[in-house]
Amino acid sequence: MSRIKRRNFIATLATGVVGLGAAGRIQAGKAVSESGQKESSAPKIKKYNSLGKTGLKVSDVSFGAISLFEPNVLRYAYDCGINYFDTAEGYLRMKGETYVGQGLKGVRDKVIITTKHPQGGPKKTDKASLIKRVEDSLKRLQSDYIDIAMVHGLGDLEALLKNEEIRSAYDQLKKDGKIRFTGFSTHNAKLTLKQALESDFPQVILFIYNHMEGKEIEPLVKAVREKGIGTVAMKIFAGGKQGKLKGMISKEVSYPQAAIRWVLSNADVDTCIPTISSYSHVEEYVAASGKPLDRAALAMISRYQQQAHNLYCRVSCRECLSACPNGVAVNDVLRYAMYFEDYGRQKEALEYYADMEPVQKPLSCANCPGHCEKVCPYRLKVKSRLLHSHDILTA
Amino acid sequence: MSKLARHGIVLSIVVFAAFSALSSGQPDLSLGEIFTRNVQASGGRGRLSQVQNISFRIGGTRSYASANGELKLVSGKEPVVTDVILVKGDKVRRNSFNAITDITGPQKVLYQTMAQLYAGLFSLSKFEGRLKLEGLKAYGPERFYHLLMNSDGVEVGFFLRTDDFFLKRLVFKGLTPDGDKYEVNYDFAPFEETEGLRIPLSWFSSQVGTRGTLAEVTELKINQTLPEDFFDRLEVNVGTTEASAGELKGNVLDFNSSPFGLTITTNWTKADIEKAGLRTGDRLLLLVEGAEQELVFYASENEIPPREELGEGARLLTPMPRGGDNYAIQFFGVDSAQTASKLKPLAAIQIKKK
Numbered sequence: 001m002s003r004i005k006r007r008n009f010i011a012t013l014a015t016g017v018v019g020l021g022a023a024g025r026i027q028a029g030k031a032v033s034e035s036g037q038k039e040s041s042a043p044k045i046k047k048y049n050s051l052g053k054t055g056l057k058v059s060d061v062s063f064g065a066i067s068l069f070e071p072n073v074l075r076y077a078y079d080c081g082i083n084y085f086d087t088a089e090g091y092l093r094m095k096g097e098t099y100v101g102q103g104l105k106g107v108r109d110k111v112i113i114t115t116k117h118p119q120g121g122p123k124k125t126d127k128a129s130l131i132k133r134v135e136d137s138l139k140r141l142q143s144d145y146i147d148i149a150m151v152h153g154l155g156d157l158e159a160l161l162k163n164e165e166i167r168s169a170y171d172q173l174k175k176d177g178k179i180r181f182t183g184f185s186t187h188n189a190k191l192t193l194k195q196a197l198e199s200d201f202p203q204v205i206l207f208i209y210n211h212m213e214g215k216e217i218e219p220l221v222k223a224v225r226e227k228g229i230g231t232v233a234m235k236i237f238a239g240g241k242q243g244k245l246k247g248m249i250s251k252e253v254s255y256p257q258a259a260i261r262w263v264l265s266n267a268d269v270d271t272c273i274p275t276i277s278s279y280s281h282v283e284e285y286v287a288a289s290g291k292p293l294d295r296a297a298l299a300m301i302s303r304y305q306q307q308a309h310n311l312y313c314r315v316s317c318r319e320c321l322s323a324c325p326n327g328v329a330v331n332d333v334l335r336y337a338m339y340f341e342d343y344g345r346q347k348e349a350l351e352y353y354a355d356m357e358p359v360q361k362p363l364s365c366a367n368c369p370g371h372c373e374k375v376c377p378y379r380l381k382v383k384s385r386l387l388h389s390h391d392i393l394t395a
Numbered sequence: 396m397s398k399l400a401r402h403g404i405v406l407s408i409v410v411f412a413a414f415s416a417l418s419s420g421q422p423d424l425s426l427g428e429i430f431t432r433n434v435q436a437s438g439g440r441g442r443l444s445q446v447q448n449i450s451f452r453i454g455g456t457r458s459y460a461s462a463n464g465e466l467k468l469v470s471g472k473e474p475v476v477t478d479v480i481l482v483k484g485d486k487v488r489r490n491s492f493n494a495i496t497d498i499t500g501p502q503k504v505l506y507q508t509m510a511q512l513y514a515g516l517f518s519l520s521k522f523e524g525r526l527k528l529e530g531l532k533a534y535g536p537e538r539f540y541h542l543l544m545n546s547d548g549v550e551v552g553f554f555l556r557t558d559d560f561f562l563k564r565l566v567f568k569g570l571t572p573d574g575d576k577y578e579v580n581y582d583f584a585p586f587e588e589t590e591g592l593r594i595p596l597s598w599f600s601s602q603v604g605t606r607g608t609l610a611e612v613t614e615l616k617i618n619q620t621l622p623e624d625f626f627d628r629l630e631v632n633v634g635t636t637e638a639s640a641g642e643l644k645g646n647v648l649d650f651n652s653s654p655f656g657l658t659i660t661t662n663w664t665k666a667d668i669e670k671a672g673l674r675t676g677d678r679l680l681l682l683v684e685g686a687e688q689e690l691v692f693y694a695s696e697n698e699i700p701p702r703e704e705l706g707e708g709a710r711l712l713t714p715m716p717r718g719g720d721n722y723a724i725q726f727f728g729v730d731s732a733q734t735a736s737k738l739k740p741l742a743a744i745q746i747k748k749k
Contacts (some may be wrong), residue, residue: 042533067606069582069584069599069609070582070584072534072535072536072537073534073535074535075534075535075536076534076535078535079533079534079535103535106536237606240606242604242605243602243604243605243606248604248605249575249576249602249603249604250575250576251574251575251576254576254603254604255604256604275606277599277601277606277607278580278582278599278601278607279534279564279580279582280566280578280580280582280601280603281601281607284603284604342606343606344606344607344608344609366656366727370701384716390653391651391653394653
């Protein structure tokens, strides 16, 4: 028997024994590729960018793991080419990092994981406590190291750097090889990006950047990028109100794809982290990778801007904060209401709101003439929205 | 190589191939075999045939599905029913606040498919003869059998786990009546044993272009005693209204009280308001559960003065603040706990022009 004939014979015999070969049956080698995946159906990341001067190359469309339904979605995203994954200590009620660890098990050395720890509020911030919190994150992530450890929700970098305990903890963690790079996420980019220009602490920054708010921080984004700091955009869907607006999906492009393409049209943005919850999100968002901001995408952005102009609170605007005589954290209250109503993250929104200091809540707004509304550049009905936010966040 | 040695190698390969195929989830099955395994996993035809109806709650909506493939979705704070969607025969109809419409296009296919899915306890049993086998689809390390059904121009993709044959994903693809892309995805959690059934207790659904929502099943019931005509009736329960010059009688549909005030959703619509001849600025007397309150009427949202002009303790009758055809009573900046404690869905309310 020749070599070829013998091989055919073995294959036929094998398939006969296990029941393969009947008409109308799936043959794994025929219907799927070697990896077991249909090659035509899965979109792939088209572009990878340098993440500042870290030496890391990241997919232009990355993974925001704040609202996951199951860990395997992360692995599917990896198979589609996403290699940058963003999570945080507190996401999914402390289960976010665990999901990321489970989902990326087996490909850990091929992906870049960012996690974030808030410094302040109810969390302990002494050196030993912070090191312990990062080590706990490592256990949940099933990893020996974190690629980028960020301070979560930083409002003022100078104040952070004055805290010797925190700086010392991050230095120690770097020295021990438990974290590779440091950075921060911020809702106050106008201040913190400026401060970042004078500091060596941030090697990567995560900030709000979308077509509704972002234009005014572009010079700062450019400056930090030129300094070699990696730039990651979040909240790129501008409030995620598309489900309530008209004309948000067309044959050419969906709103999320247009929003991703708008963000990535800025060459100073290394990557963006849309929240990915399901397989369909992976496919929809990855399909926007490497694509230019064309006429159809721009038209979609324009439709969103027209409809959401006085619905969306620009979180980084902060004009109302100084106008409020009672110190209400207007942008945070409205952001948590946005998580509740538009992001479908009701439970987390309730927890975030419960953690706020009473003075930051709109408890005395009912009797106020509404100074916030008078200074809002976007003419939002701030006062009634604050009262409504309190209602839903305490229901 | 000796004949014996060659036979040994062949046998080893055969055993290895057989073992590999089994351990990798038997990706080489026919449509019929996949269908049978799926139905068996849900308890088999015998078990499924014992289920005459199933109902469960997701958020504010209760779903009732019959073994015949009828489906009724009922929304509202019980006993109020503001919305009903009924799938029966070839029709999918909706009654929202007594406005009845036909649901058409891909949305109709979605409801019809969910009716069959629930009726078969999330198995393929009600789709027999309508499916074709597309192949295997990998999502990360997991592989799924991909089955396809075409229904009125909408492609419905079923993705089944290769290990336990349960449904993992359901994907609807088509075009909206406007010609836009329609794609709705359901990702089901692993099936769990509950009330003697094996079904998913949560799923994440999203329409492409939106964030999606997590559905969590509660209050699962099987074989409830339902009225014989339950799946024929489409009516809502929004109470009754009576309108005459300067006077309105009606019911509470919903209410929400907080330290900042009270909002009562009523069953009064624009037609009632017009019959009563109310005009913006009219002073009204509200009667609810024996208590009297004074209200000011505003016919449209644009006519409501800014909050600082209304002042502390304002009480208004206005269109629903967040849209909709109904009118709402609003108390601003008033501790309304006492009034709220007397309210319940369908409680009688009345207003008279002063």
